[in-house]
Amino acid sequence: MSSRPRPGFLSLPRELRDTIYHHYLFEPEGYHFNLASGKLCASGNRPVNLALMRTCTAVAAEMHHLPLRTNVVHFSTSADPSESERTISARFAMLLEYFEQGRIAALTLSREPSLRPYQTPEVDAKLALKYPQFAPLLHWWSPESPRAYPSVATWAGIASIWGEPDSEFLAFQSYMIELLSTNADFLGALVESDLLHKLDDPRSSLYSPVVDEASQARREQMHSFLLDKEQKPRGERASFFRSVLSASKPEPWTIPSLEELVQMMANVNLSPSNPAHEAQRCLGLETPKYGQGHQWKCVKWRFSAAAAAAIHFFKSISRETCSAVRRVVLHEDRPSVGFPESHVLGLIPFCVQSPQLHIERRVNIWRVLLSPHSCQGTCLHAIANHIVSISENVEKFSSKICDRGCIALISESCCRWITEASGLSAKGMPAHSFSLVLDGDPAPDKSSELFERMKEAVAWQVAQAQAYPDQSPSLGFIATRSAWIYRCGVFPQAINDIVNGTSFISCNFPTGTLHDPRAVLNMNRHLVHRDARGRMSGRGWLIAFENHQKRHPMRFPPHLSFVDLAAEELLPEEHMPLIEGKPAQASNFA
Incomplete structure (x- = not known):
């Protein structure tokens, strides 16, 4: 007398087994990603229950990838980030700010007389071809443009002003600087223009108005001092522009490890303690965006x-x-x-x-x-x-x-x-x-x-x-x-x-x-x-x-x-x- 196979789970029709798999795996609130552990979990931070998959090879093969097909995967910002996550995210935010300060400074100064020759018609043509939505803005950056709107130079680097996606404007900024930097003399002219610009800016501590012969003499002395290649201010600014404009900018959605972040900072000669303050100091600005000293340490920075x-x-x-x-x-x-x-x-x-x-x-x-x-x-x-x-x-x-x-x-x-x-x-x-x-x-x-x-x-x-x-x-x-x-x-x-x-x-x-x-x-x-x-x-x-x-x-x-x-x-x-x-x-x- 032949023995008949014992009825079991795998003897059920596949459609019925799939229904069972779905009910077994389904989580009403889906899976949630834990950034600290890098793993998925069920609601309430419970481990995902996959015990059924380990019963036998056949079941494991049938359930392969079903957990992800069955459940919605949720990602959230950290309500209370860990100290390590907060420190990395804060410094990464300031690293991005460091890059943006360099772009804004470079584009603002590109309207200065000493830098206008670098904004050639060929540069404008390439920019207008790749980013036609910003072609009208190029009119106010061109050397021939009268200063009908002086504030345009001040707003030049602020993405949200021009009514296009920030990511698109940042790409436009980077491409413009890339084209300008093809001229080997651009960086040197940029540094000198930055320093001389501060003599004309009433907000700068270096402001030197000319009202008589004595003030003119002091201005010429300051001019000579600032352009002295041995002076520290010129060297700092040269280092700042060279590092920021030549370094590879990280994507803003990157989550670097501590080692990667340290390397990113090293690539632009940045101190890891407070990069935002360092950037502002190199540019000669008085108040760092994220607060003086280490006040930024009291904020819950998150990815x-x-x-x-x-x-x-x-x-x-x-x-x-x-x-x-x-x-x-x-x-x-x-x-x-x-x-x-x-x-x-x-x-x-x-x-x-x-x-x-x-x-x-x-x-x-x-x-x-x-x-x-x-x-x-x-x-x-x-x-x-x-x-x-x-x-x-x-x-x-x-x-x-x-x-x-x-x-x-x-x-x-x-x-x-x-x-x-x-x-x-x-x-x-x-x-x-x-x-x-x-x-x-x-x-x-x-x-x-x-x-x-x-x-x-x-x-x-x-x-x-x-x-x-x-x-x-x-x-x-x-x-x-x-x-x-x-x-x-x-x-x-x-x-x-x-x-x-x-x-x-x-x-x-x-x-x-x-x-x-x-x-x-x-x-x-x-x-x-x-x-x-x-x-x-x-x-x-x-x-x-x-x-x-x-x-x-x-x-x-x-x-x-x-x-x-x-x-x-x-x-x-x-x-x-x-x-x-x-x-x-x-x-x-x-």
């Missing part, structure tokens, strides 16, 4: 969720395993370093090789778009100094910040994320591989009010553009952007598509209806569009826009004050430095 996904996960797995991932959610719920809006560029290669992969990026508008890191003039140190030294009521101070420019702040910050996302397809992101969600938690009703401010900014931008119908392309490029109302060319249409539900960008709160720019235009028809010298002027629009913000102040809900959000980005009081001679207590930020 973005996109950077963690691109570097620490996808690069650590095989191409075959990568193709098994179906859905990734990037929770940008805390401010992070390294131009976070552009970090998703690092994920494009993985989306190209895995067409079934979809990346959803969720950006919290309260903790990211309204981050103190993004608010000009109200950085964390300024807030701490103000509260501790003046003892002003926290609620009053928070309201003052909101009243001062909430519309401009939220629209500018939102625009940077939207502009970068809108440019992904041109950089190779496959269709349907990416979506962006503006996350209004934990105050969706108040988030709708914030979005109303974005729609107001769009109406003002469109109205201002309609008010300049006869301007030439180059004049229009400068005039509209100099008013600080213009955000970017794609912003109005992007907001329109979000409201109509036809965009890959969405909100998890009601978006309402669009504002009519004709009402804004009619309200401002009295504005003069040209100044006394006949130049296009946006100052009238800027003043009107600021007055509009004052008449319609934005109030934070009690549980989401601006200062409370700022306090979340500071370390506990035992780590805080002395501010104005007093310890910064946590109670100051409650």
